[in-house]
Amino acid sequence: MSHPHHPEHHLPSTYHEKLTAAVIELLAEKKVLPPEKIRAAIDAMDARGPNLGAKVVARAWVDPEFKKRLLADGSKACAELGIDVGSLKLLVVENTPQAHNVIVCTLCSCYPKMLLGIPPAWYKSKSYRSRTAREPRKVLHEFGLDVDDKVAVRVHDSTADMRYLVLPIRPSGTEGWSEEKLAELITRDSMIGVAQANEPTAV
């Protein structure tokens, strides 16, 4: 039997599910927060995902001037592509042959949600948050990525107001590709920094 007010909700519900419903209903009754605003926020997050980040990265790969603007002010550059990240202050860090970047929030789990959507559970885990700061190469190895000795690993701990996006290296063998085709190589994990962008598969 599903809940009369929330058809997606299957009974019985836990204490925290009930608490959530109680808070939301009380705020609505008090006219503090209409339920439409919560619905709108759910929809806003559904519309966000790694495909948006991939669009930004693909543009940066094909347009060097856009890349410069992206590295200078990430949020403003996203707006150029029609991507509204709201109050998110996006800081983009570029992978190069000299440096590989990886993002973590050791204090909680800050993530550029208004661009990439909800973070994966592992990003929020104690293990990722504690170990990435201190032994990033070991963590990356667990993710299947081995960074060469000659490449510096730069960890970025999202401790305050900025949110981070890694700009992965454009794989070779993609000369002349359209942005749409390039975007297909750019994964969420490559924009967190635990992976590279995918290589073009042999056709």
Next chain:
Amino acid sequence: MHDLGGLPGDAIDRTEHQNDFWEQRVDALMRALGTLDPPLVRTDELRRAIEGIGADAFDSMTYYERWISAITEVLLEKGVISVNELSGKIAEIEKREAE
């Protein structure tokens, strides 16, 4: 203890899963509260309230369980809702669910 950088940790569990609908509502609730002017629960207030839940909160509660507990705490502190109102509303919801 929330300040985890550099502490020892286990292998990272990379299992992916979708958030339950109630969890999506908590996430949305927090963002919606932040759009009010002034925000009714600030990100910093949420973090501070989570940090205040207790040492074993990370182990005994899930991510969004901590969030809704913290959001509730801040709203109670500000007098937006009262403990009495919450009790009444939760009882009402339980009654509804039993029907």
Next chain:
Amino acid sequence: MSARFAPGDRVRVREWFPPGHVRTPYYVRGKRGEIERICGTFNNPERLAYNRPDDPKVLYRVRFMQTEVWGRAERSSDTIDIEIYEHWLEPEQ
């Protein structure tokens, strides 16, 4: 608001251990690094946490060598960048 430090400046994180809500991780307290950039001026989270949006502070990204932070590193060139508010920084002696 004028910034006390500029990119390239050598700084040390204060060895403060206050109670309450802070966003400076334990692992960098007392450590030396270099200003990587000025992020801008934002309200101090230590005040925002208690609903006091009344204390603007300059925010910096500070780059630390992993060897400085942990005493050892997987590779000597590895770094960790953290956003730190101005009141937590002092010039490196």
